[in-house]
Amino acid sequence: MSDTSSGSSAADRNGGPGLARINALTSDDFRAEFAQCLNVDRWTAALDAERPFASREALLAAADAHAAQMSDGEVDTAISRHPRIGEKASGSDTESRWSRGEQSAVTAGGDAAAQAFAEANAAYEARFGHIYLVCASGRSPEELLTDLKERMGNSAEQEKRVVAGEFRKIALLRVEKVLDNS
Numbered sequence: 001m002s003d004t005s006s007g008s009s010a011a012d013r014n015g016g017p018g019l020a021r022i023n024a025l026t027s028d029d030f031r032a033e034f035a036q037c038l039n040v041d042r043w044t045a046a047l048d049a050e051r052p053f054a055s056r057e058a059l060l061a062a063a064d065a066h067a068a069q070m071s072d073g074e075v076d077t078a079i080s081r082h083p084r085i086g087e088k089a090s091g092s093d094t095e096s097r098w099s100r101g102e103q104s105a106v107t108a109g110g111d112a113a114a115q116a117f118a119e120a121n122a123a124y125e126a127r128f129g130h131i132y133l134v135c136a137s138g139r140s141p142e143e144l145l146t147d148l149k150e151r152m153g154n155s156a157e158q159e160k161r162v163v164a165g166e167f168r169k170i171a172l173l174r175v176e177k178v179l180d181n182s
Helices: 010-024 027-035 041-050 056-067 072-079 094-102 110-128 141-151 156-180
Strands: none
Touching (some): 027 156, 041 056, 056 156
C-alpha cells in the first residue's frame, strides 16, 4: 500500500503532525511560538520565510544555520529572557516550563549546589556583565560548575561566541520539543 492511500500528508510522513501544525500556523503565531525557542527576531523571521518545511530535518537544519549567525546584539537580547543557572524560571508559560526541565538536575542539587551556583554566577556576572548561559539539559551540577569556572578565563569576545553556541544548542532542543509536543 502506498503512503498516498493512507490519507496522510507529506508533512505527516516527513515530520509528523508537529511539522504539519507548524507549517499551518499564521506568521504571527509561528514567530511567537519559535521566539520561545530562541528570542531573536531575525531567526524567527528567517524560519518563517522558509516555510513550509518539507521535513523535520529541513526545519532543524534551517534553525541551526540561522542560529549559527547570532550577533552579539542578538545574544544580549536573547539572554535577557533566561533565568540564572540554578534558579527556577517563574511562570507557567511554555518557555518557563522548558527552562525548569532543562535545569532540573541543577535545581535538584540541594542547598550546597545552589550556594555554589549563586557564588559562581555572581563572579561570572561581575566579569562579563550578563548571566552565565549554558545548555544545561542532561548535565550534572558538577559539570556545569566546572564549565562556568573554565569559561571565566575567556575574553569578553570569546565568551559572547560561546554563549551564542549555547543558545544554538538550546534552540535546537526546543525546536525538537515544539515538533514533538504538537
